[in-house]
Amino acid sequence: MRPVSEIKVTTPHLGNLHLLLDDLFDRLGVEYIKPPPSSTKTLQIGVKHSPEFACLPLKINLGNFIQALEQGANTIAMAGGHGPCRFGYYGIVEERILRDLGYDFDFIMLEPFRDGPRAFYRTFAELSAGLSILKLWKILKSSFTKGRAFDRLTWRSLQVRAFEVNRGDTNKALRRAEKILAAARSPEEVTAAAAESMSVINSVEQDPGRDIFKVGIVGEFYLLLEPFSNFDLEEILGNMGVYLERTVWVTDWIAPRRDNKIFGFSKHLLAEKAEPFLSHNVGGEGRETIGSTVLFAERGFDGVIQLLPFGCMPENIATSILPKVQQQHDIPVLTLAFDEQTGRAGMVTRLEAFVDLLKARRGGAPLASWKRAAKPETMPGDSCAGCAAKSASGSACSSSS
Numbered sequence: 001m002r003p004v005s006e007i008k009v010t011t012p013h014l015g016n017l018h019l020l021l022d023d024l025f026d027r028l029g030v031e032y033i034k035p036p037p038s039s040t041k042t043l044q045i046g047v048k049h050s051p052e053f054a055c056l057p058l059k060i061n062l063g064n065f066i067q068a069l070e071q072g073a074n075t076i077a078m079a080g081g082h083g084p085c086r087f088g089y090y091g092i093v094e095e096r097i098l099r100d101l102g103y104d105f106d107f108i109m110l111e112p113f114r115d116g117p118r119a120f121y122r123t124f125a126e127l128s129a130g131l132s133i134l135k136l137w138k139i140l141k142s143s144f145t146k147g148r149a150f151d152r153l154t155w156r157s158l159q160v161r162a163f164e165v166n167r168g169d170t171n172k173a174l175r176r177a178e179k180i181l182a183a184a185r186s187p188e189e190v191t192a193a194a195a196e197s198m199s200v201i202n203s204v205e206q207d208p209g210r211d212i213f214k215v216g217i218v219g220e221f222y223l224l225l226e227p228f229s230n231f232d233l234e235e236i237l238g239n240m241g242v243y244l245e246r247t248v249w250v251t252d253w254i255a256p257r258r259d260n261k262i263f264g265f266s267k268h269l270l271a272e273k274a275e276p277f278l279s280h281n282v283g284g285e286g287r288e289t290i291g292s293t294v295l296f297a298e299r300g301f302d303g304v305i306q307l308l309p310f311g312c313m314p315e316n317i318a319t320s321i322l323p324k325v326q327q328q329h330d331i332p333v334l335t336l337a338f339d340e341q342t343g344r345a346g347m348v349t350r351l352e353a354f355v356d357l358l359k360a361r362r363g364g365a366p367l368a369s370w371k372r373a374a375k376p377e378t379m380p381g382d383s384c385a386g387c388a389a390k391s392a393s394g395s396a397c398s399s400s401s
């Protein structure tokens with residue numbers, strides 16, 4: 001392994017993860033080479049060098065790595081894992097492919113925290129030579145706290161976009177808010193910047209009387225987190241006036257306890273909801289997909305969209321069970337599978353048809369399902385999109401808990 005001063009580390013793109021990593025590697029004093037944003041070129045490179053049967057995320061990851069290595073990265077950090085699906089050996093396969101292609105690099109497998117703090121610290125020790133465990137823990141905690149705040153901004157933008165008056169305002173506000181937060185360093189600065197950046201999102205001009213639909217996004221973590229892999233599906237739906245909640249978030253996914261703080265519902269609860277349909281873990285997010293669909297139905301959402309890479313084992317299991325959930329809980333579910341052959345236009349057509357279906361189900365009654373919602377759509381300290389919508393319709397908002 002190279003000395004820390006010579007390390008130029010890279011990671012795959014995964015939604016807003018790079019914002020957290022920018023902060024972390026800066027605090028560790030390690031140079032971070034971000035791959036260029038994922039693009040068709042990234043995918044083409046990945047597809048060219050991957051086994052044909054590999055899941056789409058592996059192909060895009062590989063493209064990210066090759067682009068970063070070409071830009072001077074000499075160390076790759078990749079999440080490890082284990083379980084019934086293929087994710088656990090992604091890193092090993094990617095490393096082998098890159099070495100066969102002749103690239104020279106160090107490879108660090110970031111083992112999950114649940115494998116024990118020792119394994120976790122050992123991984124980071126290679127990137128933080130000389131730091132005590134206490135100091136390293138403090139750094140990880142600071143960056144993670146900031147990561148939570150970045151996730152909350154995105155979370156809020158999924159609500160606000162459905163109500164925005166001028167298309168694109170939410171995107172601009174989100175970029176501005178992320179910049180404010182990225183500049184914060186000390187815990188006090190991060191707290192202040194988190195509040196300021198949230199108010200930037202909340203200040204987007206909104207039409208509180210708009211008749212919106214509420215849709216839950218469930219499925220495989222990479223497809224949910226990486227906008228390139230799903231053709232910016234959240235933005236497309238937001239522009240159609242669809243209010244979204246998604247079940248997977250970067251900091252929920254990497255949290256030591258995987259405690260789902262951003263989504264707001266524990267894994268335990270999701271397992272309970274899934275129990276009548278699927279009583280055991282099938283790897284990935286398969287069981288959570290079922291549990292979350294039940295939960296969205298109970299909370300009065302208009303529909304659910306499941307995203308999965310073509311050939312994804314856990315999500316294919318969930319797909320085969322979802323028709324039963326759909327029938328018993330009376331909630332429409334749209335399943336979208338993605339691979340390198342998937343086209344944006346086809347996906348948009350299916351989304352439009354799904355929203356038309358939701359309109360037809362509502363039968364013209366404005367905000368019917370919004371009023372049925374069982375849980376407030378706010379986070380502590382946020383102003384509530386529900387309040388705005390309800391005050392416009394003349395009723396008080398009950399989202400106070």
Ligand code: SF4
Nearest residue numbers: 055085087284312313
């Ligand atoms: S969850 Fe699905 S797509 Fe992701 S690694 Fe596992 S099998 Fe592949």
